[in-house]
Amino acid sequence: MARELKLMKGNEAIARAMIASGTDGYFGYPITPQSEVMETLMLEKPWETTGMTVLQAESEMASINMVYGGAATGKKVATSSSSPGISLMQEGLTYLAGAEIPCLVVNVMRGGPGLGTIQPSQSDYFQSVKGGGHGDYQLYTLAPASVQEMYDFVFDAWDIAFKYRNPVLILSDGAIGQCMEKLYTRDYVPRWTEEERRKNAPWGTWGKPADRNHNIITSLELDSGRQEIFNLKLQAKYAEMKEKEVRYEALNCEDADYIIVAYGSSSRISMKAMQMAREKGLKVGLFRLITLFPFPTKQLNEVSKKCKGILTVEMSAGQMVEDVRLATECRVKVEHFGRFGGIIPTPTEVLEALENKIIK
Amino acid sequence: MTTADIIKPENLVYTKTKVLTDAVMHYCPGCGHGTAHRIIAEVIEEMGIQDKTIGIAPVGCSVLAYNYFDVDFQEAAHGRAPALATAAKRLNPDRFVFTYQGDGDLAAIGTAETIHACNRGENITMIFINNGIYGMTGGQMAPTTLVGMKSATTPYGRNVALNGYPLRITELIATLPGTRFVTRQSVHTPAAVRKAKTAIRKAFENQKDNKGLSFVEIVSSCNSGWKMTPVQANHWMEENMFPNYPIGDIKVDGKIVEGVDINRLVVDHPLTVVK
Amino acid sequence: MIKGAIVIDTERCKGCAVCTEACPKQVISISKNVNGKGYNYAEATGIDNCIGCASCAIVCPDGVISVYKAKL
Numbered sequence A: 001m002a003r004e005l006k007l008m009k010g011n012e013a014i015a016r017a018m019i020a021s022g023t024d025g026y027f028g029y030p031i032t033p034q035s036e037v038m039e040t041l042m043l044e045k046p047w048e049t050t051g052m053t054v055l056q057a058e059s060e061m062a063s064i065n066m067v068y069g070g071a072a073t074g075k076k077v078a079t080s081s082s083s084p085g086i087s088l089m090q091e092g093l094t095y096l097a098g099a100e101i102p103c104l105v106v107n108v109m110r111g112g113p114g115l116g117t118i119q120p121s122q123s124d125y126f127q128s129v130k131g132g133g134h135g136d137y138q139l140y141t142l143a144p145a146s147v148q149e150m151y152d153f154v155f156d157a158w159d160i161a162f163k164y165r166n167p168v169l170i171l172s173d174g175a176i177g178q179c180m181e182k183l184y185t186r187d188y189v190p191r192w193t194e195e196e197r198r199k200n201a202p203w204g205t206w207g208k209p210a211d212r213n214h215n216i217i218t219s220l221e222l223d224s225g226r227q228e229i230f231n232l233k234l235q236a237k238y239a240e241m242k243e244k245e246v247r248y249e250a251l252n253c254e255d256a257d258y259i260i261v262a263y264g265s266s267s268r269i270s271m272k273a274m275q276m277a278r279e280k281g282l283k284v285g286l287f288r289l290i291t292l293f294p295f296p297t298k299q300l301n302e303v304s305k306k307c308k309g310i311l312t313v314e315m316s317a318g319q320m321v322e323d324v325r326l327a328t329e330c331r332v333k334v335e336h337f338g339r340f341g342g343i344i345p346t347p348t349e350v351l352e353a354l355e356n357k358i359i360k
Numbered sequence B: 001m002t003t004a005d006i007i008k009p010e011n012l013v014y015t016k017t018k019v020l021t022d023a024v025m026h027y028c029p030g031c032g033h034g035t036a037h038r039i040i041a042e043v044i045e046e047m048g049i050q051d052k053t054i055g056i057a058p059v060g061c062s063v064l065a066y067n068y069f070d071v072d073f074q075e076a077a078h079g080r081a082p083a084l085a086t087a088a089k090r091l092n093p094d095r096f097v098f099t100y101q102g103d104g105d106l107a108a109i110g111t112a113e114t115i116h117a118c119n120r121g122e123n124i125t126m127i128f129i130n131n132g133i134y135g136m137t138g139g140q141m142a143p144t145t146l147v148g149m150k151s152a153t154t155p156y157g158r159n160v161a162l163n164g165y166p167l168r169i170t171e172l173i174a175t176l177p178g179t180r181f182v183t184r185q186s187v188h189t190p191a192a193v194r195k196a197k198t199a200i201r202k203a204f205e206n207q208k209d210n211k212g213l214s215f216v217e218i219v220s221s222c223n224s225g226w227k228m229t230p231v232q233a234n235h236w237m238e239e240n241m242f243p244n245y246p247i248g249d250i251k252v253d254g255k256i257v258e259g260v261d262i263n264r265l266v267v268d269h270p271l272t273v274v275k
Numbered sequence C: 001m002i003k004g005a006i007v008i009d010t011e012r013c014k015g016c017a018v019c020t021e022a023c024p025k026q027v028i029s030i031s032k033n034v035n036g037k038g039y040n041y042a043e044a045t046g047i048d049n050c051i052g053c054a055s056c057a058i059v060c061p062d063g064v065i066s067v068y069k070a071k072l
Helices: A010-020 A035-044 A060-071 A083-088 A090-098 A125-129 A147-164 A174-178 A194-200 A224-244 A264-279 A297-303 A320-327 A347-359 B032-047 B061-067 B081-091 B103-109 B111-119 B169-174 B190-208 B230-244 C018-022 C055-059
Strands: A005-009 A025-028 A053-056 A077-081 A103-109 A140-142 A167-173 A180-184 A248-251 A258-262 A284-289 A291-293 A309-313 A333-337 B012-014 B053-057 B072-075 B096-102 B125-130 B179-186 B213-219 B248-252 C002-008 C029-034 C040-043 C065-071
Touching (some): A005 A010, A010 A035, A010 A077, A010 A103, A010 A147, A010 A167, A025 A035, A025 A060, A025 B081, A053 B081, A060 A077, A060 A083, A060 A090, A060 B111, A077 A083, A083 A090, A103 A147, A103 A174, A125 A291, A147 A167, A147 A174, A147 A180, A147 A224, A167 A174, A174 A264, A258 A347, A264 A284, A264 A347, A297 A320, A309 A320, A320 A333, A333 A347, B032 B061, B032 B125, B053 B061, B081 B103, B081 B111, B096 B103, B103 B111, B111 B125, B111 B213, B125 B190, B169 B179, B169 B213, B179 B190, B190 B213, B190 C055, B213 B230, C018 C055
Parallel strands (some): A025 A077, A077 A103, A140 A167, A258 A284, A258 A309, B053 B072, B053 B096, B096 B125, B125 B213
Antiparallel strands (some): A005 A180, A248 A284, B012 C065
């Protein structure tokens, strides 16, 4: 089936991609600016077509734990929410990471802290990649910058989630969630059959046949010796992700005197600022992160060897900027520019910041 | 006929079910958890559904239940078992899903999950062990701790002005249209164990026939938390827990049982001191 | 005439004594001796009175009692 060209919101793309990628279950709770994900799923009634289960839960805590219970049986299960809701899901996320349960969580970020605003933001970076829950764990975190990527990353998420038995977070924001763009759909990936489920999730709790011991899905280990060994195993997994699964995009960085580092909506705005700078004869490049974890440390270090300064652009007080300084070993000046409260910066503001903070 | 002649395989009438593992249970001597585990495992064995059952353990004394059932098990965060069960069942409708929770797990932090799973009428079996105390963490007050009952966090006895009323969660969920079968049992005497096992069997049969949510509360003792011997604890339970948490079926086939005072939510039977 | 007998796994018994009260024939008592875990375990001291009704096994929280029954 040829890929179809469609026009839709980012949130809708997430929902349609979930259905198309053979998701078994979605459990969620309404919160602006991402309620369209569940609304679309309810309109599409996938339980009548692909057999996908969709349920509105009583809270985000119930939702993330439904993801846990469903995914622990070896099924492809997802949820979505926005910043305050994702905060409520943090306990569930560290349990999912601790029990090594593959699943998909989408955060369409909005301004914080607290109830904050419903406008877009990127101030959940720390929460996403530095562990919003307790314990040493990581979520494989993808940052879409377009409606097409909102769609595609759902498919990619399932591959990573089951390859590494790890939750995957798609970290988007209200702008991408709400704006409409064209996208090319992908062929339907059928939901797994019983045999496929047993092959892809032999660890799952789908009922103990006589020929194996009973499976246990837990994150509890009271024996410290064993828990340390388990933690080392998790760290090895994350190291492998860092080695093999980093994704980024470097535009005009080879000859760049100055580099803008950004992801998601900010990277779209920065692309325009880069073009404006190039028109003024300034050799500016854009390094766009696609995976926030694993962070492209080596790649950014390499690309920034020749440049004289880096500006990070984030809709926050500056969180990723710290990781950029670490990655570039403070060899060059790294400054942050961002707006708060849901205000989206303009390309002009980005260019001014680059000139005032970095170039001067 | 000497004893040795009797003890022969062909004369065996009762032994531990194979659906329980060989692990020695960590529960305190005389704790109702062990008995409850055993009769659930016996029902699973008798129905021949060991290969189709998914259990969900709580956080609390029975957090390690998955080591004792030779059944696929998931460990839920504190209070969230009904949510896990909702998804596990909806995504695997041909499997038998049961949750196993204590009073703190089900009626304190997990109240919302309990009420909403019941209200949705999920086709699962919920087992609720009510011993009026937080055992695992060392005997603190639970939602079902009785008025006047001492605990690590009510050292002078539970006081309504300070700690509110004991929660009769089972009567509460019995009023929800989603619940099909709601009963309260105990496991401290042979007769009580038989009735409790019958109730659990009925709950699993309801699940097999897609009749909606079955909820089995088991009032149990906690001799460590209550600071009594196991036998004393059982007597104290009969004199104090049962009047406030009456034993018997509360709702059958979706209808409240005749004579059950469903509205009596106030727990008001004064405590006695065990002899 | 029915005769019963029980076998108690004394190593796993925790000496809770719930079975002693459940037995209709006072077959079981708590031993002065302790098992490997230091529990005074249950013992079928009155085994001759046992009728194999399994009341003890049914209330045993740790499932340590096996029950046998034979017709004479």
